[in-house]
Amino acid sequence: MKSTNKHNGQIVIVDDQAINLRLLSEILSEEGYKVRSTIDGEQALVSIGLCRPDLILLDIKMPGIDGYEVCRRLKATPEVRDIPVIFISALNTSEDRLKGFELGGVDFISKPFQRQEVVSRIHTHITLYQTQRELTVQKADLEDRVRERTAELLDANQALKGAQRIASLGNWEWNFATDQVSWSDEMYRILNQDPQRTVPGNNAYIDSTHPEDQNRLRQTIVESRDNLQPFSIEHRILQIDGSIRYLHTLGEIVVDKSHQATHMCGTIQDITEQRQTQEKLEQANTVFESTAEGIIITDAKQHIISVNPAFSEITGFKRHEAIGQNLDFRHSIQHKPSFYQTINQALLKEGLWRGEMWNTCKDKTVNPELVAITAIRNPQGELTNYIMVLSDISSLKKSEEQLEYLAHHDPLTDLANRLLLNDRLEHGIATAARQNNSLALLFIDLDRFKDINDSFGHTFGDSILKLVASRLKNELRTTDTVARLGGDEFIILAENIQDQSEIITLSQKILSIFIEPFAPNNNEIFVGASIGISVYPDDGDCAATLIRNADTAMYQAKNAGRNTFRFYTSELTAAATDRLQMETALRRAITNNELSLHFQPIVDPSSGKTEHLEALLRWHNKELGNVTPDRFIPLAEATSLIIPIGEWVLRNACQEMQKLLQLGYPLNKVSVNISSLQIQRCDLPKLVAEILQETGLNPHHLDLEITESVLMDEPEKVLLALNQIRSLGVTLTIDDFGTGYSSLSYLKRFPINTVKIDQSFVRDIPHDPNDEAIARAIIALAQSLQLGIVAEGVETDAQRSFLIKENCERAQGFYYSRPLPPERLIDYLDAKQKTENEIQPCTQQ
Structure with missing residues (x-):
């Protein structure tokens, strides 16, 4: 029958017979004990050392070391020698039992096992062991507590003295029956009294109190004794050296069983530091709050x-x-x-x-x-x-900003004054020197401004100056500085100048603001200006020199008839005059019918067939003669004339291509170069659609060529425009590929159809292996991206052979034909039809 009482404890069983282990484990587990078992004496020693059981059941006869040896080793180990050991054995002789008891065993259990005997014996010894262990712990704890309490009592007096000294706290006692007063050592220190000379008492205590506080202290003590009530009072003491300290005194009445007052006891504490700290805190809080x-x-x-x-x-x-x-x-x-x-x-x-x-x-x-x-x-x-x-x-x-602004700006026009101009000019010179750039100084003087002041008064003249300042600021770049030196003199500082054309363009813009009349107070008046220009580093390397030379150039402009500009250097002035003449002529080129288109064939290098043309702009002026594109195209870009000129080119190229197709020539496309300004400043997709509809040219016959730099400027806007153009059916070509900011991301992102190899990479083929490698790489790149490829600048048969070998689709250059006017282009196409499969170098110019 299983026991219903559960026991606590852990038991280790050591027996080399598995059946014994299983039987004992089942019995003891059912009784609630935790059981570990092993069949080996060595393993038993390790297990017992780890788990520290409450009892060990140890078989005597085992292989290896027997139970006696295991017990002997256990009792030799201090950590486990108190654990009770019960031997289990079939041996039951008195000699065996005596040996087991001598080794430290507490009992024997005979085999075969009797359940009640096993449970009873084990429960008895575990209970004894656990009780003994608990008593041992309690005894050790009690001994520790006794030692601690003894130490506390021994140190109590010293600790109290130390605590009183740290807290500046003394205690006293007044026996009413004997009228004796006792003080602690700290009382003497607080009152600054000598223990050898002072007898403790109320008089000694009150006499040390500040005279102004003595009556109040004495009255408080008397009332406390009469009313049997505790008291608390703060007062001062006056020390021998005249210093004052603050004390807090507490007193309490002690009564006997009959409720008669027998004693008064209390404490005094030196609170001088706390009082001073409190005063400082109150002062600090007042400062903090106010x-x-x-x-x-x-x-x-x-x-x-x-x-x-x-x-x-x-x-x-x-x-x-x-x-x-x-x-x-x-x-x-x-x-x-x-x-x-x-x-x-x-x-x-x-x-x-x-x-x-x-x-x-x-x-x-x-x-x-x-x-x-x-x-x-x-x-x-x-x-x-x-x-x-x-x-x-x-x-x-x-206030500082206002003072700073007033110190650096003209109060009338709100422009920079001479001080700020000099500062920015010196900084600009240092930057230009470091970056190897140029800057320009434009000295502006209004023409005949004295006559305006004399005729209309200085108030009217001031209005003119403010209007001039406003127009100047509207025409300048954000990086430019416009300053008023005084009177009717203005200076413009233009930094990061790349070439002379930028200065000329800026000068023309400035002169253009004087075309419209000024109308202060509804009185219209025309004002002109003369501009003198100096350039760093050619005309000076310091601010004073540049201003002086620009002033000199301004007087040259005055002498030249006013309302114009002059450079300090005569050569620059001549170049500016030439450019101005060219710009004036270019503005009239379209209306004077001076522009024309030439067409250069684009050929299949393998078959020699011409299926593609590039439209190239030409300009002939009766005074300037034939002006090369490298001279007038940059000028057209700088002055924005490229927009109307580009529209003229696109319209005429489409018209000529439509005529050629109607005449039956087997041409696929005509390429037209597009400027970045046409994309940025006008609706190019709309313009292309209108011209195609107007000329009747199928969009698939039109190809627009753009440079890599076009893709760099406002790429999102460019991408939108190019996608709209592609949606019309027009194809797109990157011109001069490899000479700009080449990037594979452009080829992937933008809707490009064809890549054109710049002639600089073709010119030295086959003499320059680097050019061959670059051309070969561009061809391979285009083929891998399934783009068309055109090589320009082909002039020799060796170049043609190289392109054929590399499977270049199309080529153009003087080897095939120079750019031709429309009438000579027809002759060329007629001749090509007769010799369609022949490729002969072009010898005509």
Whole structure:
């Protein structure tokens, strides 16, 4: 029958017979014991050392070491020798039992096992062992407590004295029956009395009190005794050296069983430091609450624990909104993270940082503040707090900015004055020298402005000057500076000048603002201007020289008839005059019918067939003669004349292509070059669609050529325009590929059909292996991307052979034909039809 009582404890069974192990384990487990078992004595020693059981059942006869040896080793080990060992054995002789008891065993259980015997014996020995172990622990604990209490009692008096000394606290007792008063040692020190000379008593105590407090102290003690009530009083003592200290005295009545007062006892404590600290705290709190500067107190982790009213007034954050926030909750994007890192490093190293900081207020504004942050450490050197003091300096900043602005700007026109101009000019010269660039200085003087002042008065003249300043600012780049030197003299500083054409264009823009009349107070008047130009570094390397030379050039412009410009250097002036003449002629080129188109065949190098043409613009002026494209195309770009000229080219190219197709010539496409300005400043897709409809040309016969630089400028806008053009059926070619900002991403992103190899990579084939490698790579790239490929600048048969070998689709160049006017193009096409399969070099010019 199984027992219903469950026992606690852990038992290790050691027996080399598995059946015995299983039987004992089942019996003991059913009784609630935790059981571990092993068949080997060595393993048993390891297991017992690890689990420290409450009892061990040990078989005597086992292979290896027997049960006696296991028991002997256990009893030799201090950690486990107290664990009871019960031997289990079929042997039952008195010799065996005696040996087991001598080795430390506590009992024997005979085999075969009787369940009740096993359970009873084991329960008895485990209970005895657990009780003994608990008594041992209690005894050791009691001994420890006795030792501790003894030590406490021995040290109590010394500890009390030490505690009183630390707390500046003394105790006293007044026996009413004997009228004797006793003091603790600390009382003598507090009252500054000599224990060898002073007899404790009320008189000695009261006599040491400040004269102004003696009556109050004496009355308090008397009332306490009469009313049997405790008392508490603060008073002063006057020491021999005349110094004053503050004491806090407590007293209490002691009564006997009959409720008669027998004693009065109490304490006195020197509270001078606390009183002084309290006064300082009250003063600091008054300052904290009433100061105009904002104050923030944080803990060691910079979490805000207190702010004063001024902080809320300055920032808009109320006290409860700031407390708990980290000190960085007002940081602004005005400062980089490195700025705040520098502050923290200074606080860690020096404990203090002062400076200006832009912080965010509750209304999201960012205000400048003068800030001082101090790190607070305790006597042990541990960081405990941070204190930030801040002042709103936004008004001061505005005043400084206004003063700074007034110091550097002309009050009439709001332009830069001479001081600011000199500063920017010197900075511009330094930058230009470092970057190997140029800058230009344009000295502007109004023509006959004195007559305006004399005729209409200075107020009217001032109105003219302000209008001139406004128009000048509207015409300048954001990087340019316009300044008024005084009177009717203005100077423009133009930095990062790449070539002379930019200066000429800027000068023409400035002169153009004087074309329209000025109308202050509804009085229209025409004003002209003369401009003198000096250029760094050619005309000077310092501000004073450049201004002086620009002034000299301005007088040259005056002498040339006014309302014009002149360079300080005569050669530049001549070049500017030539460019101005060319621009004037170019503006009339379309209306004077001076423009024409030539067409250069684009050929299949393998078959010699001409199926493609490129339209090229030509200009002939009766005064200038034939002007090459490399001269007038950049001028057209700089003056935006390329927009109407480009439209003329596109329209005429489509008309000529339509005529050729109607005449039956087997041509596929005509290529027309497009400027970036045509994409940026006009609706090119709309223009292309209108011209195709107007001329009747099928969109599939039109190809537009763009350079890589076009793709760089406003790529999103360019991508939209090119996609719209492609949707019309028009194809697109990248011209001069490899000479600009070549990028495979352009070929992938933009809707390009064909790549044209620039002639600079074809010209030296086959003599330059590098050019061969580049041309070969571009051809392979186009083929891999399934793009068309055209090589331009082909002039020799060796170049043609190379292109055939590399499977280049099309080629163009003087080897096949120079650009031809329409009438000679027809002759060329007729001749090609007769010799369709022959490819002969072109010898005609």
